[in-house]
Amino acid sequence: MNKPENTELDENSMLLKASPKRLFESLMEQTADRIYIKDKQSRFVAVSQALADMHGFADRHELEGKTDFDLFSIEHAQQAFDDEQKIIETDKPLINIVEKETWPDGSTTWVTSSKAPLHLNSGKLAGILGISRDITDQKLAQEKLAQSEQRLREQNAIMSADYESAHKVQSVMIPGRVPKIKNINIAYLWKPMTAVGGDLVNFPRNPNNCLLFYLGDVCGHGVTAAFYTVLLKYLTAHQGEVYQDDPAAFLNAVNKEITGLLKSGFVTGMAGHFSRREEDGSRTLHLSNCGHPLNLVYRAATKTIESIFLPTGMVMGLPGGTASDKFNLKLEKGDRFYTYTDGILEASNPAGEEFSRQGLEDCLLQHADQPIQETLNILYKTVEEFTGTTDQQDDITLLAFELT
Structure with a gap:
């Protein structure tokens, strides 16, 4: 009688045998998040396909060597560059910050972004590792809710004032x-x-x-x-x-x-x-x-x-x-x-x-x-x-x- 093949163990064995480079490439090709590595001059060294797709590049390697100044408005690119240079200077990460992305055509998107200093095996600072997740829909929903709440507060204020005026009039009447x-x-x-x-x-x-x-x-x-x-x-x-x-x-x-x-x-x-x-x-x-x-x-x-x-x-x-x-x-x-x-x-x-x-x-x-x-x-x-x-x-x- 043949012993059943343990598929799960075989899959784990395949993962263990895969080279770190192949695993890294799979991550960058398949993740839905915008992952990137930048050098100390904030130039892209490696990016995920999701990030490349966001910028209209079929091949993610086409982004290598570019900077945010090539992709975003000057306003956003300068802010991102300043943040990254501060990370390099202080060796301290920025975790889960909300960023407003402004594009050359004037459109706006929102992301949550985490950026951390990237060290090689020697411990020497080599650049920055970052990950961004699009929250534009969530942000727009929050803004719409905030606007609705503001309108409701304004309407309630008007109603409260009307009630107070009506009370004064009726109290006289x-x-x-x-x-x-x-x-x-x-x-x-x-x-x-x-x-x-x-x-x-x-x-x-x-x-x-x-x-x-x-x-x-x-x-x-x-x-x-x-x-x-x-x-x-x-x-x-x-x-x-x-x-x-x-x-x-x-x-x-x-x-x-x-x-x-x-x-x-x-x-x-x-x-x-x-x-x-x-x-x-x-x-x-x-x-x-x-x-x-x-x-x-x-x-x-x-x-x-x-x-x-x-x-x-x-x-x-x-x-x-x-x-x-x-x-x-x-x-x-x-x-x-x-x-x-x-x-x-x-x-x-x-x-x-x-x-x-x-x-x-x-x-x-x-x-x-x-x-x-x-x-x-x-x-x-x-x-x-x-x-x-x-x-x-x-x-x-x-x-x-x-x-x-």
Whole structure:
């Protein structure tokens, strides 16, 4: 039985028997890298076929005796020559440097290049051994990526500036003019989730000079929702000019104008006005809502919080929607009325627990002895402490009135 021939051993034997010169020639003929040996005057002594091909020479030996000045632009050739002379002077290599190659026709390529001093067996410095690898495609891709990143940074800077400008404008617009009414303290809290938001507070002027207010919450967040607050600000101001002591008619008129303008969205809203002050300091608050039925009242006489459930009206912006019938709420001197968007109730902590209506009631009751604006400020700080590291998930807006 014949023993199988060990092909791998035979191949290794062939390599060992080959002369160093033949191995060197095979390397220079077959490698994809640009390998070269130069003398101390930076003249090519030997080059790989890949390098010759790069310069348009079919025979690599044709490059022997030439220099970079014969192949590249003067700018690149001079830089390469200076680098190589420094290697010869210092006897120190340059490893993995990135070189920009400029050609006589004006084109540009990029390589990573390593150059080292070449010593003969005697130890005497004979020249330079170098290897270059083309990275033009990689470099161009990096430059394209860098340009894209720069454009993105510029666009982000523009967007950030636009956001900041929009925030300043919306901060002035919401609530805008806050009326000063004798014996009524007004407070509000407006904290959008981002630089701009979809919550709106407005106090439209009206023919009877009563305290008329509107609180709205546009579905969604950010710039799109903020655009609709501008529209709602205008529409509520316009309807305020013809207000006839009927918050339901007011909301229905606004709804008629906005229906069909909100693509796949809607608005919840609340409107109301205060009647004239009675001799005992009480007033009646006339209310109507569109999908915004929950409110709170602090009763000064009993030091308690009451939930006020209004008749539910349909949200604004959808065909056929109507506001709830007018609801009359009697408030006594010292009482406070709170209305708000749902962002404060849904504020969550890292455990996923919501601040909730109970948390809102507890905080308002606990700090009812504070001025009404300070009560809202404390409330927001309490919400921040509750949510901790959790990002704000919705716009937070509260509107409060106190009879004095």
